[in-house]
Amino acid sequence: MSLDPDYELFVHVVDSGSLSAAGRALGISPAMVSKRLARLEERLGVRLVHRTTRRLALTEPGARFHADLAAILAGVREAEARVTGVRNAPSGPLRVSAPTSFGRLHIAPHLHRFIDAYPAVALEFDLSDDFIDLLDARIDLAIRIAPEIAPGLVAHRLGGSRRVLCAAPGYVERHGAPETIASLGQHRLLAATGQMPWRLVNGTRRATVDRASAVTTNSSEIVRELALTGVGIALRSLWDVGEALESGALVRVLADWEGSADVGIYAVHPRSPTVLPAVTAFVGFLREVLAEGKF
CATH class of the missing domain: 1.10.10.10 (Winged helix-like DNA-binding domain superfamily/Winged helix DNA-binding domain)
Structure with a gap:
């Protein structure tokens, strides 16, 4: 046919x-x-x-x-x-998109494993912090870190994404540590475009912080660097700042509060009656890689 x-x-x-x-x-x-x-x-x-x-x-x-x-x-x-009776092995072009920081830190170092396992797949890997239209950009699979996924997409939840409030020790020394959620209003807050408002939880308590970022940027990596250099307080994922917290380059503030737990890490692709074998293979690869990480 x-x-x-x-x-x-x-x-x-x-x-x-x-x-x-x-x-x-x-x-x-x-x-x-x-x-x-x-x-x-x-x-x-x-x-x-x-x-x-x-x-x-x-x-x-x-x-x-x-x-x-x-x-x-x-x-x-x-x-x-x-x-x-022949299994359709993964092959052909595969276009993948991921958030800049997450892709660079947690996927790029492991891509050689996927490439070695599936040599017939022609991988194209793009980094972008925008929620791009998958059909318009001809993306086969995207990684999204979000509280929910649009109904037109198939979502595979890969894990959670704990987020904490943090700042450089130098910032805390100069400006003091906030003692309450309300006192955050007296501090410089850092967030990339679209990352406000912050929705925070402390047990059964809930709080929303909606303030303009001290610096306007579309890059989460810029926000991370601004926090590390003492510009202000940021709400960052542990996969992004875990090592900086362990080394003392960043410290937690308002440690009883965290970002709401509904944010997850997902692999998403357009809804279709059939799924490319390469897409299924890459989702499996992501599950293996993220199972090895700290999130």
Whole structure:
């Protein structure tokens, strides 16, 4: 069984991200790819892809059409594997996104294990603190650290993410340690864009802190460095500042309070009738790696 050749070409264009890359994969010129794509759009009577000089962007109908076609192709591959008795081994491109600090500290040092185990997978690993649209960015799997996951995504919970209030000893010496949640209002607080308000718990007690950060930044790594250099108080995950707390480079403040426990570490991917074997393999790899860490 095979799809219309222009359908398969459309999937190649989306998955590869450009007309030239799709042409190389199919052995035809970019001009021919463009001509066939235009022919498909004319036949369907709908624009599937916005073409710009920098990138391709799926239209809403194009995104739905690609998801349907990708599911059909994956189903065909699974059916063939069942008939032949051959397991569909992980292979092909795999695009993964992770938060900057978490990816650098806890995944990148172990990626060689995944690469060695699955040499047929062409891994692309991106770091970003933004919650990017997986379909628009053509991301197969993303790591999210959040209290909840959007319903359109499949979420695999990998672990919790304890967060504590901390500051450099020098900051505490100069400004004193806050004694109550209310007294945090007298201190410089540090948070990346989107990380406020802080929702804190102390047993059954709950508190919300919503203040502007002393420094505006979109980077959690900048927040960590500002805390280490004595600029203010931050709410940081133990996976991020555990070693600094152990060494004394940071100290906890208001130690009875922590970030709410509903925040978890998740591997997420778009909802689809079938899941790429490479995605399943990477989720398993993440479970092994995080089981070895301190969270």
